[in-house]
Amino acid sequence: MNSFWIILFHTYINKLKTKSFIITTLLTVLIVLALTNLNNIIDIFDKDGGKENIAVLDETGQLYEPFKKQVKLINKxxxxxxxxxxxDNAEKAVEEGRYQGIVLLAMNEENLPLATYKAMSIADSSMFTDLNTSLQQVKTMLAASQIQLTAAQLEKLYEPVSFEKIALEKNAKTEEELNQARGLVYVLLFIIYFSVIMYANMIAMEVATEKSSRVMEILISSVSPIKQMFAKIIGIGMLSLTQLAVFLSVGYFSFKQNMESLKEGFMGVYGFGDIPFETILYAVIFFILGYFLYATLAAFLGSLVSRIEDVQQMITPMTLLVVAGFMIAMFGLGKPxxxxxxxxxxxxxxxPMIMFLRVGMLTIPIWEAxxxxxxxxxxxxxxxxxxxRVYRGGVLMYGQSNSFKDIKKALQLTKKE
Structure with missing residues (x-):
């Protein structure tokens, strides 16, 4: 059993020291810090404090004030x-950077407002939409006054219809709880998806690298291939947990430091400040089981190739399975x-992904989970x-890989031992 632990910790420590692991960890930590400090970063680059300065040329002399009032209500x-x-002078001011754009206000033949928006770029569709919506409100008020609708009648006309959602299922989540769960599950699905792909690939590459350097011939003389396989799976599993622990610790403390600003944005809308314990528990369980499922598959597929260049070709079907599961889960976010x-x-x-999606977003019977x-x-x-069994024979195979036909050869070699 000592040989098992030696390989396990050798795999863990060696991967932990590699430049690629250190660089990947540092880059991801920087991304986590950037996401949790996004509001502060935006404030640094916003010279006008986030304000969009728009010039207005009102040819009518009566549209500017109501237009300004509506814009303020929609986007401060x-x-x-x-x-x-x-x-021409206004366009020149935009070119010089004094304004982000200009709005030309006028009246049509029916005495209703029309406008033209000019800017160096019209890529900012959200701001244009806000301006358009504001002017639409002004037009509605003017049209209502022309047909002599009172303010009370206009308010009644545009009053939102009451349309309430009620779930009849016992203990079903409310709409607010579903929105919170959807955002949380979305993020955790990404973590499971990328982790499974990255670490499963790492195992396949590790096995193929040892075979290509003929180190495997020395190892199998003293340690059984089965011990090697599971030592590598658990060793890289420990590596993945170490890396995730770093990411989650940095993200947690950075989130705590910026909680107030983040609660007003994405994090608050999707309920990241109040994560249910059951959701985290299921995320950990399905992450670990998903890892072992694909890691075992990757280990014996990696044992079938003798060259590192053949690894990606061999594990492509496995990667497609992970991608298919993730795409189905993305569809399920809308219809769980x-x-x-x-x-x-x-x-x-x-x-691992779809059952986690269901337990995160629905109130399903515990027996299903x-x-x-x-x-x-x-x-x-x-x-x-x-x-x-495949791994035991696969590590003894050298030469060009013939894809999945080599599984049969590996099994035959195992029987001969």
Whole structure:
């Protein structure tokens, strides 16, 4: 058993010291810090404190004030300024950077407002939409006055219809809880997706590298291939947990420092300040099971190739399975109770992401979650037994890889031992 622990910690320590691991960790930490300090970073680069300065040329002499009032109600970051001068002078002011754009206000033949917006670039569609919506409100008020609608009648006309959603299922999540769960599950799905792909690939590359350097010939004389396989899987699993612990610790403390500003934005809308314990527990369980499922698959696929260049070709089908599961989960964010999502959540290679999606967004019977976990454990066990047999013969195979035909050769070599 000592040889198992030696390989396990050798794999862990060696990968921990590599430049690629250190650089990847540092870059990801910087990204986490940037995301949790996004508001502060935006403030640094915003010379006008986030304000969009727009010049307004009002040819009518009566539209500017109501237009300004509506803009202020819709977007406080848009600052309107009356411009005294010609259109050519206004355009020149925009070119010089004194204004982000200009709005030309006029009346049509029906005495209703029309406008033209000019800027160096019209790529900022959100600001244009806010300006357009504001002018539409002004037009509505003027049209209402022309047909002699009172303010009370106009308010009644545009009063939102009452349309309430009520879930009849016992303990079903409210709409607010669903929105919070959707954002949280979205982020955690990305973590599971990228982690599984990155660390499973790392295992396949590790096995292929040792085979290509003929180190494997020395190892198998003293340590059984099965011990090697599981030592590498657990060693890189520990590496993944170490890296995730760093990311989550940095993200947590940075989030705590910027909690107030973040709660007003994305984090607050999607409920990241109040994460349910059950969701975190399921995320950890499905992450670990998903890792072992794909890591076992990657280890024996990596044992079939003799050159590092062949690794990506061999593990491409496995990568496509992960991508398919992720794409189904993205569809499920909008319709988590669809029959298609329910069925695919019990397909082992999709379960880590899709069953987690369901337990995060729906109130499903606990037996369904436990069944998904049991299916994963059973699949990992079967895959481990079969994978160990393939790995034992695969590490003895050299020469050009012939894709999945080599699995049969590996099994034949295992029987001969």
């Amino acid at each position: 970051d848009i600052k309107l300024s009356p411009f005294e001068g010609s259109v 109770d669809a029959s298609f999502i329910t069925v695919t959540s019990f397909i082992p290679f999709f379960t 436990l069944l998904g976990i049991a299916i994963l454990v059973a699949t990992i066990t079967i895959l481990a037994i079969f994978g160990a």
